[in-house]
Amino acid sequence: MNHQPFEELIFAGTELSLEDGLRLQLHLQSCEQCLALAEAWRQVETKISTSSLVEPAPGFSTRWQQRLRQDNMRIQRRQSLLVFAGGVGLALVFLILLALTVLFAYDSPLEWLLTLSNRLVVIFTLAETFQMSLIILQSAIPLGWWLSAGVAVMALCLLWIFSLQKLALNGRHPS
Template identity: 40%
Template sequence: MNHQIYQDWLFEDAQDLSPLQAQSLQQHLEACEQCRSLSNAWHELETTLERDEMLLPAPGFTLRWQKRLEDSQRRIYRQQVVRSLSLIIAGLALLAGLMLAGLWPWLRSPSLLFYTWVYRVFSIYTFADALRNLASPLMNFSTRAVPLAAMVFGFGFLCELAVLWVVSFRLLTNPRRITL
């Protein structure tokens, strides 16, 4: 007996078989033990597969999965932000520490710092005063509208500001002091 044709039909979809083929297969299965057991095994397998297909992901699974992914991405982002911020804060702390170390001799003796500043301001004032004296004969001619005192005071003030700025900058950035 030729079983092959019936076994091929067994694995085909029932709807793909013609009524004649289906009938022929049915008759063969009733007569043939071997093909019947194969058919039973196949149907059992099919039932199992169908039952497994019903174990579909619960509704909203994709949404939950997506949410979990987003949560994890947000967590990673937050970690990166925290890490960057800590790095910046650590850098600032280090910078502050270096500046403090550089300024330590001055901070240890505030009076020295104070007198240094007084001396600098005084010398700047003296310099500005000398400059003012030098410039005043020239100014006397050219300015009648603006009071001379205001102009001289403004110029001296500007000079003092500029020199103060230079001195502060040097004091804070002098590498010799930072490497103390």
Template identity: 35%
Template sequence: MNHQPFEVWMFADQALTFEQKRQLQAHLRICSQCAALAEVSLALHSAKVVAPASGFADRFQVRLAAQRKTQRQRNFWGFLILVLSGLGVLLWLTWPVLGMVVNSPAKILSAWLSFLLAFWFSIQALAEAGTVLWRVMPALIPPHIWALITFVFTGWSLLWVLSIWKFARIPQGV
């Protein structure tokens, strides 16, 4: 029996014409060998149907990547706009100072340095005074003042606790 061109047709990628299909079906009915081949071909074709799924998955991945890229770009532009507008506001606020700096940089720098030095020295002086005061204070303040301070502090704490207790009680009373 001549199995051609049916073997070729069964494994052909292009679709068969109506006449070719009719002839193939007729041959398959009488030829068990080609019928077996047809089953293989069918299996192969259904495997080929699965194949585009990976292509689809690839396309999906590509689309997802593109979306992510767009999102990143959007985030980037949003961030850039935020930073630029922030800088603009900052520039607008500091423009007079900036103008002064541009006009006389050395003067501003020296003024800033002297300010920093003065700030540093005053902090040092304050810290020194604080430590001295902390050491000297107990001896300077008479005992009855201490008693008064303790009394006021205790009374204040008591009032505070009472007010908290009162506020805590209100929801339960109602």
């Protein structure tokens, strides 16, 4: 016997027409297999329809807010890392370009070394001049002023480190 059309009716999920309902009833009276299937579905449907919505443990929205904060931190960290990696990448590209420029600007390595030593001599001379001017300044400016300037520079450094940590690493979290 072909059970397919009757299975279609059993699992239709909608109200059957009078004609289809009678046809199914007639078939169920003579077919144990379909009757068992129809009965099984009736029991499953009852089970599902009497089952209520399950609830999460109390404090769900508080836990969600905590998770959102953690997720915000993760995103900010990733962004900081991306910015850092981008900076490092740019610096590397710049250095490579600089190195290539230097390499192609000179005919031989000896010429390049001579120019480098000349530049170093200029840098050292400038540093020596700066040192001399500092010595002159040291005798001209009182000690108290030096201390105040030192404290101010330290405070600015601390402020910079604190703001870097607050904004770049931890991120800003609206309360």
